[in-house]
Amino acid sequence: MTKVVDANLVVVNWKLWKKLGSIASFKRLYLCVPSSKDVYTARSVFTSLVHLKICTCETEWVNLLMRVLGDSPNLRALKLDQCHPLRSYEPRPCWNPSWNEPSSVPECLLSNLETFEWVTYEGAEEEIEVLAFVFRSAKYLKKAAINIHSKTNDTDKKLEVIKELFSSSRGSPACVLELR
Template identity: 30%
Template sequence: MLPRLDYQEKVDGPDHDKSIWWFLDKSLELHKAPVLEILLIKLGPGCPSDADVGKWVTKAVDRRLVELKFKLCWSTGPTRLPKSLYTCETLEELTLSHKILVDFPSSSCLPSLLTLKLFYVVYKDEASLVSFLAIDTPAVIDFFIVDFSRDSWSIENMPCLNEAYIDVWSFPDIDKSKTSISRVLSLELFMTTEELVRCSAINFSRLIKLSICPWKSDWLGPLLRLLENAPKLKDLLVNYEYAFHPVERIPLSWNQPRSIPRCMSSHLEIFEYREYGDRVEEEEFLTYILANSMCLKTATVSVRPGVLKKKELTIEKLSNIPRVSTTCQLLLK
């Protein structure tokens, strides 16, 4: 009668050939609870190749399943889960991992889904992949995507979206995603110059927190245009920590803006620059932020390791940059 069932076995180590499948199969056969809210399954190489794992997912879906985490590491090929899983009205969290054959039907709709995680799964075909990228998930509030495939994808019908992390090489269908992404409160971007330019044209009317992680990009111009389209922004982070390439080889372009974004004159309170490189363009950008952010409370700047030899001189130079906000605390590291 338990509403939560958790079956976990080791997927490696000396006992990996011993499977809990028999116990899982028999216990679910005897399970009589009218509602099965949470089903967690992790099966290793010892799971029999003829095990019908899909039938218990079907049973869980029929019992108003809320959360499913399924990791299948058996020695046989990927297995397909029931199509009813991809139209489950009660499902809020779905995690699929390893030997799962993802076969999203064209009419996939998960109206209550809040969290979707896929790790090392296998797509049935190109059509299934396309169907997944067009999945209807109107309840999603957090969106996290890392995609280096350059495939087409979009963010559609996510009216509740509050937070988005986008780390991609390509964002071809950005026009289809404008409505959903423009409503986010928090946004973290890890993009190339081209994608940043396209994203900077979106009107972020609700955006409060923005993190930009430059990736082989001339990001200064697109960022300033994005700030013009984010009138309520309070927290801005420029983060070079994950720029796994010689940053100095990527040229930056700085053109003094003719106008000041509304967020800087009325809302921006927190500014941070991680791994500042002391290039002329970086200094001009930092000077512009400090000289025009009327409400700034804290400005934190950490120096890139490659600048450590002249760190003291750099910090001294930065400390002398004028600040228009009389309450701004400048923290230099």
């Protein structure tokens, strides 16, 4: 699979995933997987990966995000989206309160990430923490676009939280914030 440049991977069968082989050569990658465990072999480094999209519909999306960020030193664009709508009878995937912010910031946030987009931002606890981490850590961020999705009328409150996070913790003074 050394010639693959773009890949959209939604994994429901781990046997199929293991047959795909290495994803280290991908430049653009979309991931929606149920677990960050065994997604790819340990100590993999994705030096070619410059665009990453992660679906936030699965319970362990934050763990997956942090793992891939840590292994993608040249990442320039990050997009988060809940691509698969949750059915009304399904609760939102549980936030893992044992997740702690990494002790070291992934290299891509310190040196390369230029654009960050969150398509379906709902303002849940884990989303606020991830957003604060990205704003605080991405030293070369040029553009951040947040699309606020709200099932209630608290959109103004979510807007204020995002503005506060952006102004108090952003790493890049040249970054433009776009709220939708």
